[in-house]
Amino acid sequence: MRLPPPDVSRTLLGDMIRIRVMEERCAELYQQTKIRGFLHLAVGEEAIATGVIHQLDPDDAVVGTYREHGHALLKGVTANAIMAEMFGKAEGCSGGRGGSMHLFDAATRFYGGNAIVGGHLPLAAGLGFADKMLGRSRATVCFFGEGAMAEGEFHETMNLVSLWDVPVLFCCENNLYAMGTSLETSEAETNLAVKAAGYGLPAWTVDGMDVVAVYDAAARALATVRAGEPVFLEFRTYRFRAHSMFDPDLYRSREEIEEWKTRDPILTFGERLQREEVLDEAGIARLWDRAGEEMDEAVAFAEAGTLEPVDNLERHVYRREVA
Amino acid sequence: MRLPPPDVSRTLLGDMIRIRVMEERCAELYQQTKIRGFLHLAVGEEAIATGVIHQLDPDDAVVGTYREHGHALLKGVTANAIMAEMFGKAEGCSGGRGGSMHLFDAATRFYGGNAIVGGHLPLAAGLGFADKMLGRSRATVCFFGEGAMAEGEFHETMNLVSLWDVPVLFCCENNLYAMGTSLETSEAETNLAVKAAGYGLPAWTVDGMDVVAVYDAAARALATVRAGEPVFLEFRTYRFRAHSMFDPDLYRSREEIEEWKTRDPILTFGERLQREEVLDEAGIARLWDRAGEEMDEAVAFAEAGTLEPVDNLERHVYRREVA
């Protein structure tokens, strides 16, 4: 696939690096017990969020899972607000009430951070449905893991969006495992695009380790979505780290992991940009440095953040409080 | 399709007639307020229960919906016990606690009478799974309407039985409507066999108005099931009456109903048996008479039945009562 224009290509690489640096930082901060609760990292999967979200307009909506840090960052939530959220600070994008699994941001139309597997698919359908009914052509993008496809919510949502022509882009991040359960032990039909196509919507498989392939596929899919139809994309990918910080990661062979690491989307795309002379080594190093600085600042911001007063505990249960 | 042997053919016709007579009698008894609650009749759909259940052994299991009178009758629950159940009598097959929607019988392995649409599919899978684990080759048959296929339970169950090779025969009684909702407004994929085949199990469509076609298909499907694999059959059929006694039935045209009535499985099969000289008009009349007598007796039995003492209300909540 042809490279996007140089500036776009550089941004794609830079943004994958930003996600990577942020998440590696999160892992350290978890060890330091600055971040708590569940922490799910998408290291290795950065090309998907990056390629897709770079095709979005500011008023498009994104609905994510608990493995959503990168998606939030690229949709425009600041690293500061994300990091503060994981620190449980009032300055966090969810006021410290959500944590890693529940990043939210109304300004950038980032609808979570949803932690019931499959539970956010109907929600995404509803957002798309509202746009359709109100005659707006903006898009809604819903990310989810391949594990979600066994849930009844997947089935019900696909049928509804297909029947009603609801403009949503469904992005399956197929990293081959749902925690320790491999795809072939959880799905009778392991070709997920075929499975989705059974609902009568356009569906195809994309190399999720190649940001250009993702970027191109997203453009094509979004053209259909903006014209008012749902699309399903399966992105084949792999997480280089364990499911969460609690996972000893004993169910995958070292060889399998190492094999996939040779396809590291940042590595391979960086090499390509050098090969095609869009960026040199120093240019790439600068991207890493800049991301490092951004995340240093984010950590400092989070550290300096304040705690929501305990007296405010019961706020935000209802928007309209009853006296 | 070739006729089954004459005795079998006669029984198939006779049993369809028994169901028809029983259900028409139920409709009258409902008007007379002898039967209450919800009453769903399968008039027009008799060929399916008849053709399938005639391929079963006594220790095979049947799991039905709320539209299950005929299935119960042919599985071997007596008309007496069924009728008494609908009258709410202690002599009913569920002791009067179930009613029309919840016919049960342990002796004949009839597992209901289940009234949450789609909710009994996992249950049927579990029965089949138990047989598999315990090395028994008996079959489980699960009947459901096409409306159930939009539910998440359908999706989850199909995936599980296909993944785990669970020996269950899934019989979709596609009567084109779920209450007033037509198939094309509720399913993106209206070819239900194709939909089911997507889960990787054998699936095909059968003329549900032709008892011989049903009988043959069931034999073929059950051979696979007894060998340890799930099968899905879609039976195309039509209900000649409304969804339930509360349904004014305004959503189907008179023409459509009349058109389907020309395919009445009892009428057409009776004609065929006459044509092929298996039965003459008098022989058919005798079947109706005999069914009439059976149901007369059932109604008398139900009328004469007793009421469970109110003091026993809290029985059967737990098999093991705590002091």
Next chain:
Amino acid sequence: MTEITYRDALHDALEEALSKDERVFIMGEDVADYGGTYAVTKGLYEKFGRHRVRNTPLSESGFVGLGIGAALGGLKPIVEVMTVNFSLLALDQIVNTAATFLHMSGGQFNVPVVIRMATGAGRQLAAQHSHSLECWFAHVPGLRVVAPATVTDARWMLATALDDPDPVVMFEHATLYPTTGDLDDSGPVDIDTARVLRSGSDVTIIGWGGTVHKALSAAGELQHQGVEAEVIDLRSLRPIDDATIMASVSQTNRVVVVDEGWRSGGLSAELAARITEAAFYHLDAPVARVCSREVPIPYAKHLEDAALPQVDEVVAAAREVLGG
């Protein structure tokens, strides 16, 4: 005051809502040309069209979730779950999404959805079709739960619920649809307060939804026996209007709660607990609870009747708290 059925009152409320605000739409199983299982939406499809009165496939989790998302997207969805029995399939969406979104997002995303459902027993529909699970919903912070018991509330609660920025679950007792009552047409009502339907100084009887009418019948019967019962229609099951309840209890010092839910862990327990907490030293007797017996509701009429709270039991409970 005009006489109207509960069904028509709801119908008129829905029609008004659709007329007033383009963002309102109705979605549910057979709500369109069929007119709803209980005929509540009859004629609305013809008037407002298939986009705004939408039949859904049998997919409770899917379409309730879609309604929640649509509310987040700027619509005002009225989602009809045919009955509470089927709402079990949608509970994850209601509890884990609708009820949590505002809080999890630090106050950014409210969910102005209205979810209507029929509830209750009394029509010989047996164990899977006779639940009264209002108490489950009333347990969940983030939800508002209302139960219109009168035609006036059936007519006017909906508009208030639709204006509410938070998710509102509305329970309609299935036996009420064909009943008639006098409509107070002075317009919108609140969805927060309980209401005293009948005044009396001897004993307070609290009900909601389907039990309000049993409470009123019992009060009538008690009057014949020389007892003046005050009847409170709870109306809002979450939040519970303590002020109205406690004002009554402080006069009567005796309470009977009538709850069609099972006794153990039902809403009657919450009412008994909070009344006792607030009025312990005034109460002349423990709060009496008249509830459903703890069985899956059986089909046979005499058993179903025995399983459900009945007027004579309410009368007996009132006499008992009055000291026999």
Next chain:
Amino acid sequence: MTEITYRDALHDALEEALSKDERVFIMGEDVADYGGTYAVTKGLYEKFGRHRVRNTPLSESGFVGLGIGAALGGLKPIVEVMTVNFSLLALDQIVNTAATFLHMSGGQFNVPVVIRMATGAGRQLAAQHSHSLECWFAHVPGLRVVAPATVTDARWMLATALDDPDPVVMFEHATLYPTTGDLDDSGPVDIDTARVLRSGSDVTIIGWGGTVHKALSAAGELQHQGVEAEVIDLRSLRPIDDATIMASVSQTNRVVVVDEGWRSGGLSAELAARITEAAFYHLDAPVARVCSREVPIPYAKHLEDAALPQVDEVVAAAREVLGG
């Protein structure tokens, strides 16, 4: 007495069950080679093989229902729903099938399934992963609901639950898994009764699951203050063992219930209501309830701590029922 972790006690119980009866199998998400999210089933897959220790796809309704059917078919399924938060997806199967089948069938079909799940908050998992919904299950006739709080119950309740002919739902508080305790290895225990874990005559503190340990800590603290608290571990949430509770209350006349569920409509309300009904004229103060605050549980530690019932609140509540 040997010291053991709660996790290992459960593990040993599962291992024993699989060893003893061929009909027993375990099913759930990542229960096999992964060893369970909480490492409870570690090693069982290796020992008993993939047929008897079975990974399921993410399909809570499907596999819980399959377990119910398998129980009807003659197996003894132990279904692990990873946490109560996801059990919302399976509630229809549990309530409309498992709990109703025996009754609907007039006593013909019992459902001997055991459904285990982790429950509770306290690990900063936020609003969708911190539910304590035991009260919902405890409301449903046809279900038995137990909550092992001690390593002894973790070790021995399972066998009794498996022998039970009816569906048993077992709640394991997620914070308990790594904790240790002294195992009473005298063998099987009942699943019907409450147990007095500590005797005292001044006040009765009732907890279950995760709150038992808070109750015990509070009792320790109260002792320093000269107050002798009796601590009851409820153990069985349905049925509730009134006899044990009332025997204690008749001595102390004062009760504190500690419930990690939300206050309104929680199991604490049921306990308060039935204790008040039975002991109204003995109680020196209304039953006090120490519960979670009525918010979706927030992530930030200080907010989560503030939302959950804490030892100092139990102590304060005890002092309050004792008259300050």
